Amino acid sequence: METEQKEPVRSTAMMQSFWNVQRHLVRAAHQTAQENGLSLPQFHSLMTIAPRSPITQKELTAHTHLPKSTLSQSIEGLVQAEWVIRETNPDNRREVVLRLSDHGRQFVETIKQQEAGMQQRLEQVLDQIDPAVFEQMLQTHAQIAEGLKEILSPGNGGCTDD
Structure with a gap:
């Protein structure tokens, strides 16, 4: 009998997406x-x-x-x-x-x-994204960051100066 997975799928997908982008940004940097x-x-x-x-x-x-x-x-x-x-x-x-x-x-x-630097490579990728979608993405990221900041208790998990 299979056990039902109760993990919030959206949160896992978001974390994996952010980690994947972060990994590539750090490699490029x-x-x-x-x-x-x-x-x-x-x-x-x-x-x-x-x-x-x-x-x-x-x-x-x-x-x-x-x-x-x-x-x-x-x-x-x-x-x-x-x-x-x-x-x-x-x-x-x-x-x-x-x-x-x-x-x-x-x-x-x-x-x-x-030309082969991080800034130019990232600009090439971002040029493929519709400007309205890009702005929405930035707003969404800010909303996620603010929401997490509000629910995380100070002193746990590292940086508190954000």
Whole structure:
């Protein structure tokens, strides 16, 4: 006698779909990072800093969800490569502010324009999606994220800074 499966099918399908997309995004990001001499955390940090420059290190931590030690090493490498400028906030001496250097801005633009890079590949895929469907997808993702945020108890399951 077969046992009846009581698993919510829609939630499983959604999780598997998100995990599948995430897996491919991480693979593409890793490949683009390697091709540009970056670690994955450095690539993630650089691409997070770029549209938000200047950004505090605390804000960067909240956006990337990287452990503080990993983020510190990542930032140090980006500073040493002269892509990122690290400064102390004159209004709050305990706060570190990060911004792209001119060299860093050029580097990010180069990465974004690389034909085999993650940004261009993703744009090619997204170009095949109807713009209205794309906007609906973003709204749906935001709705799912907000719904999960509301029902998850703080402190359980990792990040709470979202």
